[in-house]
Amino acid sequence: MKIISLDPRVNRSSINKTEETVILEKLDQFQTYEVFAQTKRGTHHVHVGSVHAANENIAMLFAKEQYARRGECVNIWVVKTADVSATEYEDSDIFDTLDEKYHRNPESYKVMDRIKAYKEKGNQ
């Protein structure tokens, strides 16, 4: 028996009423690509999400449709998720050492103190 629908597109497709189901195999929906978008020239590309695609060309097409439908984009990169190397959040203490590197911090240079002390000494 066919599905009778209010939607003419469904009627045209002549869909059978059935209890049958389809089983999608692993990878039926392809691997994923990570998408990086640049909103305007001069800014960084920013990670916006991912898409499933069979290859780079289709990933690019889907990325454009998915993340740049409203003109808020000037450039897109896609890269296979499998090709991205990332740190683990549980290792995020590796970034803690930055705080100890005061020599990287402009405020740790106190030249005015030294100049002032020098001048005071000279005036004595």
Next chain:
Amino acid sequence: MYGNAYIDPKKANNSLVNGEDPIKLAEFEARIASGQKVEPKDWMPAMYRKQLVRMIEQHAHSEIIGSLPEGTWITRAPGFRRKLALMAKVQDEVGHAQLLYNAAETLGKSREDMINDLISGKSKYSNVFNYPAVTWADSAVIAWLIDAGAIVNQLANSRGSYGPYCRALERICAEESFHLKYGHDNVVFLATGTPKQREMVQEALTRWWPPIMHFFGPSDKDSVHSETLMKWKVKMASNDDMRQQFLNMYVPKIWDLGLVLPDPNLVKNEETGKWDYTEPDWEEFKRVINGDGPCNAERLAVRRTAEENGRWVRKALNKSQNYVTPLS
């Protein structure tokens, strides 16, 4: 658009944290309490993962099935501009499904498994989409009021604890604002039009009011899960609170157009500041969500056929690939 995830309280296992490492659990809860987000590879309680997968997956299915009742009117939209707008809206909904499937995938369930569970009926989607869009006016009421309900729900959830879900919802909420305006515009056009147009939109509103009242789900104040799920910022507001918020924002706008809602008991209680209404028919809600609604069979058959018809294309493109879960 989206309807609140329905969690059967009877199926609930009331100790969500059974067997979890107490130290890791304490760290996890402290992170959430301090306002930090949880990211995909962080440690998380098994039930946190399970509830989120179920919730995000149901949300994704709702987007993709939700595009069907509205899509019904694409071929017969009154005028070219409305046709373009409706196509854009339906494309947005399908895009939302993609974003949400990706968010759910980061928790470890593959997209194939989610689609399989949708088509087999194992996973649910928002119950409202098991009802038909009988006229063009129905599509207008859906675009305005179902999307309005969805925004209430999604804005609440976007303040939740799981990073990928929040990021997807931010993008989704921004796009929903177009849907809401588009839907309101269509309803106002009909409500301020000819007597026939007013009649159409009134009839559609009368048809859709019971599903709209079902939209946020049954009261869950007494659910054994609610307290923990709220502490974990999986659930951000009770179903009743969201329903109240929706009524407060939209009933005055509906009445302002001189339209009538089919509930004689609907009134704002000046003492409590909340809306009184006739309790929705939750037996019907359960019956429909379990498969016995006017459009359940059609919705799943259309989805199944789409997967079947596209299979040869996917197969032709599918060279050997290496799937890894999306990063974020």
